[in-house]
Amino acid sequence: MLEKKWWHEKAAYQIYPKSFYDTNGDGIGDLKGVISKLDYLKDLGIDIIWLSPIYCSPLADQGYDISDYYDIDPRFGTMEDMDELLKEAKSRNMYIVMDLVVNHCSDEHEWFKKACEDPDGEYGKYFYIADAKDYKLPNNWRSYFGGPVWDLLPGHTDKYYMHVFHKKQPDLNWENPKLREEIYKMINWWLDRGVAGFRIDAIMNIKKPNIYTSYPADRDDRLASIDNMLHDAEGIDDFLHEMKTETFEKHQAFTVGEVFTDRPDALEAFIGNNGHFSSMFDFAETIAGKSDDGWYKCKPVVWGEEYKKAAFGTQKRLGDIGFISNIIENHDEPRGVSRFLPDYAQNPTGTKMLGTISVLLRGIPFIYQGQEIGMQNAVWNTVDEYNDINTIDQYHTARDAGLTDKEALEACSRLSRDNARTPMQWNTRENAGFTTGTPWLKVNDNYTEINVETQDTDPDSVLNYYRKLIALRKSPAYKEVFAYGEFLPVYQNTSSVMAYYRKTENQRILITANFGKEAVSLTLEYPVKQILLSNMASAEHSLPSNDIITLNSCEVLVFELETL
Ligand code: TEU
Ligand code: CA
Secondary structure, three states: OOOOOOOOOOOEEEEOHHHOOOOOOOOOOOHHHHHHOHHHHHHHOOOEEEEOOOEEOOOOOOOOOOOEEEEEOOOOOOHHHHHHHHHHHHHOOOEEEEEEOOOEOOOOOHHHHHHHHOOOOHHHHHEOEEEOHHHOOOOOEEOOOOOEOEEEOOOOOOEEEEOOOOOOOOEEOOOOHHHHHHHHHHHHHHHHHOOOEEEEOOHHHHOOOOOOOOOOOOOOOOOEOOHHHHHHOOOHHHHHHHHHHHHHHHHOOEEEEOOOOOOOOHHHHHHOOOOOOOEEEOOHHHHOOOOOOOHHHOOOOOOOHHHHHHHHHHHHHHOOOOEEEEOOOOOOOOOHHHHHOOHHHOOHHHHHHHHHHHHOOOOEEEEEOOHHHOOOOOOOOOHHHOOOHHHHHHHHHHHHOOOOHHHHHHHHHHHOOHHHHOOOOOOOOHHHHOOOOOOOOOOOHHHHOOOHHHHHOOOOOHHHHHHHHHHHHHOOOOHHHHHHOEEEEOOOOOOOEEEEEEEOOOOEEEEEEEOOOOOEEEEOOOOEEEEEEEOOHHHOOOOOOOOEEEEOOOOEEEEEEOOO
């Protein structure tokens, strides 16, 4: 049996602070901006807010490169702002979850600076440093953002350090107990300050196999995918168990892991009753279609069989094991509406359909900023418009593979992380109301159509639909079935339909969506009690007179049925 926890019936929201709301006109979103929007989020039905990193950082990877874990970057605000945010959230019964980035820090962190000064000293042991004998790299792993994971240690010609991400993100050496102790101390410091928990970044990378292991090269750069090392690393469970018992467990903290793994026992190990985390993200849909060769080779995963297989696959495997976290998009992914919906569904109706299917799954729904108004990918005309290091690397990977500028840009447009990082669209004023200055990343041109202010007063808007959807999920009458009800796929042979039951002993809910171009009829298996939600005004109150329902193209209906 699954033990009940305080986060099970909650709805969560990810804020990417840099792009959320700027209060001082420097073009960068800030903590004061977050505080000023708490009521907006409360009204949306949000309980848990995950803040992407706001610690001191050179922002080489937008804050995922931390130079001081104990302070707030001045561009985001001050520690007083952070304390005020915690206080204001608490007074609204909301929880703040920070981003825990501990696979690596910044090359501007004092630990790394000291390691460069004295590689053989105490801080050298905080990192992976290896001798550069004849400039031969210790292994041939390719970093996530391109090139080898090794670079010369600054100030030295005979030593390398390892970075599985960008060269400004040196990997921390978790084999060193002193380092682990430092990390736990920092985690407890934040928990004592009042944060409710953490989203745990890139965590699978903390365990490495023998660093002198090379793999067969898989591209002309003679390097091998980092996935090889993830696959070979053994023993991460000891680290994660220790971290949990030294920190999270003592505080009843909520933790959600960014776990990419092919381990068959992953669900049990990470989110089972004795798992390392409270929850982990389901990335099944975002991984589908991916290629080791790079973005230019990724296949589009449009709603349909493949999306269904991915989303439902996790749900079926999950059973009663634990609590997954469901997403449509995040700061590393393009916008779900542009990515998953066929052209004819990239409109408010289709957007609501996608949202419904995701939010009512078993697990915690995580809404990414702007998803609730149906934000879409931007149009990118030149590579210079991008800021993201990953996108720029992927552009060059595509060019190196022989693609033209136009083709490489096309691949990046589809998958760029900057699609999710364009400023939040608040209103129809300049820069979508995000800033009075110059935004750090361009605003999507469609902000005059898609923005919070316009949608707020339109009862049929995506925003008001999301409010109803989250309210339904959390309503006293249905929160039990949506949190704990069994997930049962249904109408699996009707290929344009994505449908499932959520079911407890006393309640049966049917969520059914037609993502096809044509209308489709379905025979209900149980008598209808009532329609709980619909994305088409006409259908809202017309109960079927017999047991047949017709779903228009892009229509989603949520029924309460008899349990029988
Ligand atoms: O992402 C980890 C990760 O695996 C990403 O490289 C992911 O594969 C990629 O972004 C997909 O395009 C986390 C953070 O979410 C990401 O923003 C950071 O850049 C990364 O860690 C390094 O901290
Ligand atoms: Ca600002």
